[in-house]
Every structure is written in structure tokens, then in C-alpha cells.
Amino acid sequence: MGTIWFNGTIYTMTAENKTVDAVYTENGRVADTGSVSKLRQDYAPDEEMDLQGASMYPGFQDSHLHMLGMGETLMSLDFSGMQSAAEMKQALQDKKTRLAPKQWLTGEGWNENNFTDRKIFHRSELDAIAGDHPVLLTRICRHAALVNSKALHLAGITEETPDPPGGIIVRDEKGQPTGYLLDTAVDTVRQMMPPVRDEQLQEALREAVRNMLSKGLTGGHTEDLNYYGGFQRTFRIFQDLIDHDTLKFRTNLLVHHEVLDVMHDEGFRFGPANDSLSFGAVKIFADGALGGRTALLQKPYNDAPETCGVAVTPKEEMESIVKKAREKGMPAAVHVIGDAALKYTVEVLGKNPPPAGTRDRLIHGQVTPPDLVERLQHMNVVFDLQPRFVVSDFPWVQERLGEERLRWSFAWKTLLEAGLYCAGSSDAPIEPVSPLEGIHAAIARRNPEESHDGWLPDQKLSRFEAVQLYTTGSAKAVSAEKEYGMIAPGFRADFTILEKDIFHVPLDEIVTTAVKAVVVDDTVQYGTLTT
Structure with missing residues (x-):
């Protein structure tokens, strides 16, 4: 027995402006589309989901992100909306007062291009704010970071340290590191940070999935497996949370080339790992x-x-x-x-x-x-x-x-x-x-x-x-x-359901359109619908 979804505008995405009156789903798949009366007659469903005038689309998926990193950002000091260096400095000062002795001061998302003066903090300025704590502040692009003298010392970076392959240690006119690190140079400092606990990673992933569902996503393609202690630990975090019984979320795991051998040694191969998790392409920078x-x-x-x-x-x-x-x-x-x-x-x-x-x-x-x-x-x-x-x-x-x-x-x-x-x-x-x-x-x-x-x-x-x-x-x-990607017979029953029709609302109303519900594998994972 299955479910009929009806009383809304249902976009199939099989062609532009193509809609259907109703959809019949069974065993996690779209079985048929057509009029409500015909689907009732042909299938005698045991459940009906009333869209109440909402618009339904094939499930939206984000094709590239970092779910654990996103979860950490949601839980940590976030600079991404800040419009001045003064605002960033105040946030650092406030955060410093809440740190335990020797705890790292970390933050994400600063962007000097949003500041009127395009200011990039020098290590000495970070020393003045939190000189007794190591500081690591990741730029919005995640290809650069700011650190203070304490962090440089822990990483063994001095004026004599050569640039690592694929990275740059930015220096002043005297050859001294300024605290601004680019690409692989940042990894030298990150390796000195204390390992994150399993509980922190679990909460970060839980927060990421919760947030993604609330934004209308049924899945994402994420690159995390080379971090947080390596392949085995990171993959286990995903396995434990996204189990397809209590939480359904289509997750494609890109495989950083440095963990490719480990993945295969553990017996995993390209393609599905279970109904919710799959291994994707080999990631290279x-x-x-x-x-x-x-x-x-x-x-x-x-x-x-x-x-x-x-x-x-x-x-x-x-x-x-x-x-x-x-x-x-x-x-x-x-x-x-x-x-x-x-x-x-x-x-x-x-x-x-x-x-x-x-x-x-x-x-x-x-x-x-x-x-x-x-x-x-x-x-x-x-x-x-x-x-x-x-x-x-x-x-x-x-x-x-x-x-x-x-x-x-x-x-x-x-x-x-x-x-x-x-x-x-x-x-x-x-x-x-x-x-x-x-x-x-x-x-x-x-x-x-x-x-x-x-x-x-x-x-x-x-x-x-x-x-x-x-x-x-x-x-x-x-x-x-x-x-995925269409509402048609044989496709997965994954749907994004919005309060408004984004094909016809005024353009700027798209970003304020509310997510009514998110359906993965024929199961409502976010929001509510009337049955």
C-alpha cells in the first residue's frame, strides 16, 4: 500500500512548467502520477497527504559542501556576517573571556572584502587580544587563516620555515611571519590542535543535517573524510547518525585522495554504502x-x-x-x-x-x-x-x-x-x-x-x-x-515542499519562501503535512 500526495502545485521537473495533479508513492518510489480520482481508483492508497495549496518539487540536493565543517560553524564563533574589523575584534575579545586556560580561540568565516578598510589582522594584534591562547581564524574561503604567535610557536613556524608545498606563509618586509597563512600552510597549525571529541562531531553533524532539512534539502554531497581523525572515525560518525531508520538524508561522501587507500582497505567501494550513504568521487585540490x-x-x-x-x-x-x-x-x-x-x-x-x-x-x-x-x-x-x-x-x-x-x-x-x-x-x-x-x-x-x-x-x-x-x-x-531530480514513475520519493510557488512569486520573495515539509524515502523528515 502507498500514499497519494495531492492538493498542491506539483512540479515534476521533467520539462519546464510541467505539473501533475497528484502523485502516488509506494516503497520509497514514485509509482504513478495523474488525477486524484484515478490514482485512488487504481491503487486504493492507505494514506493521503494534503499539500494544502503548497508547491512540491523533486527533493533539492546540495552538490558540494562540508557537512561537519558546517555543523562546527553553526556551533562556533561565526564572522561571516560581520561588516567591519572592529566588529570582528569585539567578537574575539568577548569569546576570549569565556575560554578555559590554554584553550584554542577559533572562528570561521571572516572576509576582509566586507570591511571598509580591507583589514587583515596581524599576529601581533591577535596576541594583544588573546596572547595566552593559540588563535586560529579561518577565512570564508577556507583556503586561508589568521593565527597568533602562540599558534605559530606550537606549529614550529619561524622566519626560517620554508613555505610548504601548495601553501604560503605570508611574511613582512623583514621575513617574519605575519600570522596570515594560505592553503596547506594552514594545515601545519591545524595539526597542533587538540583532537575533537566524538561527541562534538556527532553534535556537529546532527546540527548540520537538522539545518539542511529545515532549508529544504533532502540530501548533500559532502567532503569530510580526510579530517577529524581520518577515514574510519569520520565515516563512523556518519554511519551512526544517518542510519535510514530514524534519520533519512541522502548523503554522498566525496573521498579525499589521501584516504582512498584506507577506504579500500576497509572494504568499501565507490557507490552505495547503505540506503542513505554512498561513496562518491575522489576529491583533489x-x-x-x-x-x-x-x-x-x-x-x-x-x-x-x-x-x-x-x-x-x-x-x-x-x-x-x-x-x-x-x-x-x-x-x-x-x-x-x-x-x-x-x-x-x-x-x-x-x-x-x-x-x-x-x-x-x-x-x-x-x-x-x-x-x-x-x-x-x-x-x-x-x-x-x-x-x-x-x-x-x-x-x-x-x-x-x-x-x-x-x-x-x-x-x-x-x-x-x-x-x-x-x-x-x-x-x-x-x-x-x-x-x-x-x-x-x-x-x-x-x-x-x-x-x-x-x-x-x-x-x-x-x-x-x-x-x-x-x-x-x-x-x-x-x-x-x-x-533523483524528477517526480516521475521509478524515481525516489524525495520531495521539497514550499509554502509558495517559486516559479511565480516576485523574484526576491524566493529567499523568504517558507519550507513547509521535506520528504525523504516517502517519509516526512521535516515539517508537517495534513493526512
Whole structure:
């Protein structure tokens, strides 16, 4: 016996504007669609769910984020909404008064581009705030951090310490570390932090899933397995919480290349681990981020001509990792932002195509020159896009890239028109995890409170294209487009149910539309519906 879902606007996403009157689900799948009377007659359901005029969509999925990191951010000092260095300093001072002796002072999400003076704190300033505590403050991009002298000392970083491969220790004119660390240099300090307890990780993951459900998400593709004590411990945290009996949430686990061998030694393989958890592509970092000028560009930064960025994983090393992934029957998921990093990533993936039935993933892809887009049209890849990056990175990113490169940057419409598959994500905790905020950003390319025509307005997506990013797009990212992303017979009974119809409300009302319910595997996991 099954369930009928009716009395709402039900978008199937099988075609633009395609709706059905009602849906019949059984055993976690969509069995049929049609009129309420016919479905009642044909199936005699034992339950009916009244949508009460709400709008139902295939379950939204976030195609790239860090669930444990997001949970930690929700539970810790969060700088992401701060608009001045003074506000950040006050938050640090307040936090310091609540610390136990020798406890680390940590925080997430600062962004100097939001400050009028673009201030980046020096270690001496952090010493003045909390010199008797180690300090580690992660930038919004998660590719840079600020530390104080105590943290540098614990990590053994001095004026004589060389930059680690794939990282930079920023120094002053005398060669002294300033406390500003980029990419792998941050890991040197993180390794000195006391290990997080299982209870903390469990609560962080619980908070992340709770928050994601409340925002309308039925699942997410997350990269966490190389952190928090390694593969075994981190995977166990996911297994213990997301068990498909008490909590259903579609979770695809990207596998950082450094834990690939451990995963296989533990007997796990690419694909489903259980009904809720699956192992995804092998994660590789090609470069850094535009904010810290570590994204690898073919030509120097417009506002820092002394640098082109950082190759976190150089081409030869990437090729070795990709070949290893292929030997284990796995696609690759490459963090790539700059065009130079994209160029050698395309070369490596082109020489080593993914296994049959899978796609490689290009995460971010913010600078995509026409010649590389043309090459990508002949490859089996999908872009993991973060629409909110447009509203977060402009206008300062214009200073980084200059007008010429900007023409083919953040070019989501161009990628779709080239026939490339694109998925939607937040990269949370870097951006808000709300898919509605991402959908709005893809359409408007501005914040809701702003009145301009949007950043690079020719790259705006239609409402249908924007919603596709989080439905059919996210499904294609894991080669599951016959399982998720549409409301049609045979597809999973995963639904996002909203109080309003986001295809027809005024544009800025999309971000304030309430989530009425979230359904995973034919089971309401968030909100309430009338039966």
C-alpha cells in the first residue's frame, strides 16, 4: 500500500512548467502520477497527504559542501556576517573571556572584502587580544587563516620555515611571519590542535543535517573524510547518525585522495554504502581561492602582479592520483577555480576518462575561458557551481581578475548553453546552505535588497534552469539522474515542499519562501503535512 500526495502545485521537473495533479508513492518510489480520482481508483492508497495549496518539487540536493565543517560553524564563533574589523575584534575579545586556560580561540568565516578598510589582522594584534591562547581564524574561503604567535610557536613556524608545498606563509618586509597563512600552510597549525571529541562531531553533524532539512534539502554531497581523525572515525560518525531508520538524508561522501587507500582497505567501494550513504568521487585540490589570491591563473592577478596563485596539486601529481582513482573504478572531483588550474585539470582528465557510467566533477570552475569550455564539451564532466559566490565575490573580484578575464568568469549561462551539465551547491559553511538563496542568486546575480541589474547580467539563469541545478543537476553529478531530480514513475520519493510557488512569486520573495515539509524515502523528515 502507498500514499497519494495531492492538493498542491506539483512540479515534476521533467520539462519546464510541467505539473501533475497528484502523485502516488509506494516503497520509497514514485509509482504513478495523474488525477486524484484515478490514482485512488487504481491503487486504493492507505494514506493521503494534503499539500494544502503548497508547491512540491523533486527533493533539492546540495552538490558540494562540508557537512561537519558546517555543523562546527553553526556551533562556533561565526564572522561571516560581520561588516567591519572592529566588529570582528569585539567578537574575539568577548569569546576570549569565556575560554578555559590554554584553550584554542577559533572562528570561521571572516572576509576582509566586507570591511571598509580591507583589514587583515596581524599576529601581533591577535596576541594583544588573546596572547595566552593559540588563535586560529579561518577565512570564508577556507583556503586561508589568521593565527597568533602562540599558534605559530606550537606549529614550529619561524622566519626560517620554508613555505610548504601548495601553501604560503605570508611574511613582512623583514621575513617574519605575519600570522596570515594560505592553503596547506594552514594545515601545519591545524595539526597542533587538540583532537575533537566524538561527541562534538556527532553534535556537529546532527546540527548540520537538522539545518539542511529545515532549508529544504533532502540530501548533500559532502567532503569530510580526510579530517577529524581520518577515514574510519569520520565515516563512523556518519554511519551512526544517518542510519535510514530514524534519520533519512541522502548523503554522498566525496573521498579525499589521501584516504582512498584506507577506504579500500576497509572494504568499501565507490557507490552505495547503505540506503542513505554512498561513496562518491575522489576529491583533489588543484588550486586555492580568488579571495586569498591562491587560485591558479594563467596570467598574474590584476591587483597583485607578483603572483599567479598556487598549484595545490601540480599536474604530474594530479595525474598520478587520477590514474589511481581509475584503477579503483572511481571518477574524480577536482576543486578548480583559476583558468591555469582548469587547463591542466582538463588535460589530465581528458587523457584519463572516467569509468563507464560515471562523470568527473569540476568543483567551482570560476574562470572558464572559451577554449577550455570547448574542450570540456567533449568530456564526461559536470560542474559543481555555487551561485552565491556571485553575490559574495562581487565587486572585489573585479579587482582580482580585471575586465578581460571577467568576461568568462562566473559564466553559468555560458556553461549551460554549451551543453555542459551543472549542479547547484553552497560549499557550506562558505556560503549559506539554503538552496533558495542559491536559486535566487543564479537568477538575479545580486542580493535581494539590491536594485541593480545583477553582476554580469547576461549570465543570469531562468527560474527553471536555477531549480534544475539543485534537482536534475545534482543528480547528474553522481550519475543518478534516473533515481533523483524528477517526480516521475521509478524515481525516489524525495520531495521539497514550499509554502509558495517559486516559479511565480516576485523574484526576491524566493529567499523568504517558507519550507513547509521535506520528504525523504516517502517519509516526512521535516515539517508537517495534513493526512
